[in-house]
Amino acid sequence: MAKASVSMVKVSDVYESFKESLRLSNGLAGFNIADKILIKPNIVSWDFELPFPPYGVVTTSAVISALVKILSEYGFKNLTIGEGSLPKLRTTGDAVYGALGYKKLQERYGVKLVDFNQGEFVSTDYGEGFKLDLAKEALEADKIINVPVLKTHSQAKVSLGIKNLKGCLSKKSKQYCHGLGDEELSLTFPRIIEKLPVALTIIDGLYTLEKGPGPTGKAFKKGLIIASSDPFACDLVGAAILGYPAKEVPHLTNYANSHGYSLELSDYEVIGESIEDHQKFVEHDFDWSEDNTGPSGFKKRGITGLAIRKYDSSLCTGCSVQYNPMLILISSAFKGLPFPNVEVVSGKQQLASKGFENSILFGKCACHLNKNNPNLKKAIPLWGCPPDLEKMVEKLAKEGLECDYNEYVRFRHYLFDRYKGKEGFNLADWSVE
Numbered sequence: 240m241a242k243a244s245v246s247m248v249k250v251s252d253v254y255e256s257f258k259e260s261l262r263l264s265n266g267l268a269g270f271n272i273a274d275k276i277l278i279k280p281n282i283v284s285w286d287f288e289l290p291f292p293p294y295g296v297v298t299t300s301a302v303i304s305a306l307v308k309i310l311s312e313y314g315f316k317n318l319t320i321g322e323g324s325l326p327k328l329r330t331t332g333d334a335v336y337g338a339l340g341y342k343k344l345q346e347r348y349g350v351k352l353v354d355f356n357q358g359e360f361v362s363t364d365y366g367e368g369f370k371l372d373l374a375k376e377a378l379e380a381d382k383i384i385n386v387p388v389l390k391t392h393s394q395a396k397v398s399l400g401i402k403n404l405k406g407c408l409s410k411k412s413k414q415y416c417h418g419l420g421d422e423e424l425s426l427t428f429p430r431i432i433e434k435l436p437v438a439l440t441i442i443d444g445l446y447t448l449e450k451g452p453g454p455t456g457k458a459f460k461k462g463l464i465i466a467s468s469d470p471f472a473c474d475l476v477g478a479a480i481l482g483y484p485a486k487e488v489p490h491l492t493n494y495a496n497s498h499g500y501s502l503e504l505s506d507y508e509v510i511g512e513s514i515e516d517h518q519k520f521v522e523h524d525f526d527w528s529e530d531n532t533g534p535s536g537f538k539k540r541g542i543t544g545l546a547i548r549k550y551d552s553s554l555c556t557g558c559s560v561q562y563n564p565m566l567i568l569i570s571s572a573f574k575g576l577p578f579p580n581v582e583v584v585s586g587k588q589q590l591a592s593k594g595f596e597n598s599i600l601f602g603k604c605a606c607h608l609n610k611n612n613p614n615l616k617k618a619i620p621l622w623g624c625p626p627d628l629e630k631m632v633e634k635l636a637k638e639g640l641e642c643d644y645n646e647y648v649r650f651r652h653y654l655f656d657r658y659k660g661k662e663g664f665n666l667a668d669w670s671v672e
């Protein structure tokens with residue numbers, strides 16, 4: 240049997256490198272000129288209110304624009320860009336597409352722009368009672384070109400092509416994928432692809448991200464494009480570049496086992512750049528105290544009287560994106576004195592423990608789960624799916640925990656400013672010339 244092949248190209252000029260990557264991977268073989276093609280970027284989140292560094296978080300417009308241009312030159316006319324960003328986004332996908340320059344692609348090439356969250360979802364049966372609501376636009380495409388980012392993920396270790404398809408799900412199905420138990424996430428979302436016509440995966444590796452998937456992670460310049468018509472092979476190589484053998488990534492292992500794939504790199508052909516020349520380990524997870532009372536940094540700052548239980552895989556992306564800001568806000572309430580014996584739980588399976596004066600229940604799932612928990616002395620429920628940060632500050636203030644929202648604003652500026660003037664970091668990569 241022929242080995243599945245993956246092309247890896249070092250980017251000089253994005254358009255030229257992209258063409259080269261398609262040539263090496265023979266990525267458009269099997270495409271028909273009349274195909275209805277859906278391009279699926281990764282726009283996990285965006286923010287118009289506070290500075291948002293997209294490096295390693297969001298697929299670059301430079302890559303999307305090069306792809307659209309090349310497809311148009313080949314004569315493909317029926318092109319759609321579709322994504323279902325976090326429902327938390329106050330602005331619709333339309334405004335995000337404007338910010339990313341996609342409207343220009345619409346004007347120039349007639350590309351249709353679709354926000355899955357505003358469209359229809361179709362309940363799709365995967366067998367044995369497993370159902371997911373998939374975006375109709377994704378199901379009705381003849382071919383999907385999946386364009387994820389080369390990044391790590393604090394829960395899934397890596398977030399590449401297979402994971403990027405989660406953006407095709409309704410909010411309810413996205414939450415369903417983060418079910419109960421540590422195994423659930425890595426078993427459910429790799430199945431999304433089974434019903435979607437993914438014909439080509441192109442990993443945008445212009446930047447990469449440590450401790451992703453959001454902008455609280457740290458980005459690095461990478462300058463790679465990885466492409467394959469085999470979605471698993473592409474992810475396996477992407478994971479290897481980030482320093483994660485596929486056998487150490489549960490969702491890749493599960494996918495390989497259920498689809499008869501080998502987990503060994505040597506069973507795949509890599510054309511172009513070599514893995515060894517670009518492989519560099521990128522951390523995916525945050526350091527936590529051994530006694531599970533909070534991020535390691537909290538101990539170093541001398542914060543006591545507070546036990547923040549580490550997020551688990553049942554925490555969906557909505558709450559995950561708010562989790563780091565929640566940590567910043569709670570730490571801003573530290574004025575040198577111990578916290579009044581506070582525990583924070585989150586997600587769908589963390590039960591508040593005995594012996595705490597105050598139990599903060601972060602998100603509606605934790606609120607529901609702990610409703611009748613006899614361990615609770617005083618519950619501080621932060622409802623919301625995910626909870627709103629400003630409301631959280633108000634609520635905690637009523638309970639005597641004075642968080643400083645400006646601390647969070649400063650943190651956001653810090654995240655953005657740390658890339659300013661840094662060689663190789665260019666915000667123009669998220670615009671279309």
Ligand code: SF4
Nearest residue numbers: 555557558602604624
């Ligand atoms: S509250 Fe959080 S964990 Fe629960 S469904 Fe909403 S986003 Fe997911």
